[in-house]
Amino acid sequence: MTSSRPIHTVCPHCKRPVVALREQQRARCAEHGIVVPMRSVVANAPVPPPLQQQPTPVT
Numbered sequence: 896m897t898s899s900r901p902i903h904t905v906c907p908h909c910k911r912p913v914v915a916l917r918e919q920q921r922a923r924c925a926e927h928g929i930v931v932p933m934r935s936v937v938a939n940a941p942v943p944p945p946l947q948q949q950p951t952p953v954t
């Protein structure tokens with residue numbers, strides 16, 4: 896009944912959700928690369944996609 900704090904597989908460094916393969920003990924964090932994931936609540940939102948930077952006009 897209480898599913899307000901679901902447990903996810905997260906990066907141990909930034910606590911962001913990562914995708915881990917079932918039979919592997921490694922996952923890929925967008926910020927930290929290959930990490931050993933841990934099961935915990937998600938403390939941070941996933942890394943947003945990089946914003947496209949506007950080209951700086953040369954004056």
Ligand SMILES: [Zn+2]
Nearest residue numbers: 906909924927
């Ligand atoms: Zn991380």
